[in-house]
Amino acid sequence: MHAVASLITADQDPKIVVLSALSGTTNALVEIGQSLSEGKKEQAKLQIDKLEAHYRTFCNDLVKSPAAQDAAKAIVDEHFEFLNIILKISFNEALNKDILAQGELLSTKLFCAYLEETGVDAKLIPALDFMSIDEYEEPEIPRIKTKLSALLEKHGGKGVFVTQGYICRNARGEVDNLKRGGSDYSASLIGAAIQAKEVQIWTDIDGMHNNDPRVVKKTFPIDQLSFDEAAELAYFGAKILHPASIWPAQHFNIPVKLLNTMQPEAKGTIITELPSGDGVKAIAAKDGIIAIKIKSSRMLLAYGFLRKIFEVFEKYRTPIDMITTSEVAVSITIDNQTHLDQILKELQPFGTVELDHHQAIVSIVGNEVAATPSILKKLFDCLNEVPLRMISYGGSRHNISILVGGQHKDKTLQLLNKGLFNLE
Secondary structure: OHHHHHHHOOOOOOEEEEEOOOOOHHHHHHHHHHHHHOOOHHHHHHHHHHHHHHHHHHHHHHOOOHHHHHHHHHHHHHHHHHHHHHHHOOOOHHHHHHHHHHHHHHHHHHHHHHHHHOOOOEEEOOHHHOOEEOOOOOEOHHHHHHHHHHHHHHOOOOOEEEEEOOEEEOOOOOEEEOOOOHHHHHHHHHHHHHOOOOEEEEEOOOOOEOOOOOOOOOOOEOOEEEHHHHHHHHHOOOOOOOHHHOHHHHHOOOOEEEEEOOOOOOOOEEEEOOOOOEOOOEEEEEEEEEEEEEEOOOOOOOOOHHHHHHHHHHHOOOOOOOEEEOOOEEEEEEOOOOOHHHHHHHHHHHOEEEEEEEEEEEEEEOEOHHHOHHHHHHHHHOOOOOOOOEEEEEEEOOEEEEEEEHHHHHHHHHHHHHHHHOOO
């Protein structure tokens, strides 16, 4: 928080600062909710006490003056009083959403207490006063814009504003959350609503890298990406960015910068409407993929066959990542197995259904990569040691995706790094 305060006071530009919860808090709150849902109140009490002790220690490091320490203590008292009160209340899903919201409420209030101690004039604008989703859990940008603009105008519209990421109100007016992308998503939605000059997402890595640095030894940050390239990378596994975080900014053509809190001098990555040139920009991988093959010589060529298959996935709100077809079979991949049993049951009448768990999608992304013969040659030349399960080519000019067994994912990323970037 000390570093973030330095970042936001480096210039006088008006800004809205969107904060997530402290590291580990949301996971701890999920565990508390889980214990309560199982009726384990003593366990939940121990978890609450442990989290409270963490916040007490944190506040001692965050602020030093007696007045700021009193303010921080009052904030922690308020929210942990709430968490202790819920031990006496019947647990339900609406209450669980209230529990999950405590992390962002705590972090933003404590951050404002620190800013006040350091003499920064910051205003807290609660996300629950303007951030909302509809009955389909989609953000209501026009409504967000109207409410947020009124709040900013009330405070003069200039200066530093602090708000919570992730949390919102649902169509029933209850506390809820954005689920996909968390605070990054909130920031992009806010940027779109106020037509911001730019959206900055500060993380612990210096921009989007050309490959997964946890798997590949030599990687480098990418200076510039188009919205389409960034969206493809985010969807197919680049951990620095959630795919939902791109579309609000893309829709209103607001540049997004990915920057490093620990290295603020690093250039990072800028995402704009236009690509910086042709060629491969980056490789991303997505784990936990399930491949489903429906084989049917009887029905595949029948009119409406594919539509009926897609309707099964639509019914259970399960997105399809990749699809390939042949004369007698169709193969698809999904990354969400919540309704897998029901989906398989409804696919059975169409033919023989085969299932492969523990697959991985590896995507090669860049402007016009699918239309560049030399890239295709390099791609397949460097993967002759890896058994390929599926190939998706032509669906996008910016992406070529392959499906491999999960056990081959790391090797695939390493071979592609060598073959496409000449890096080992």
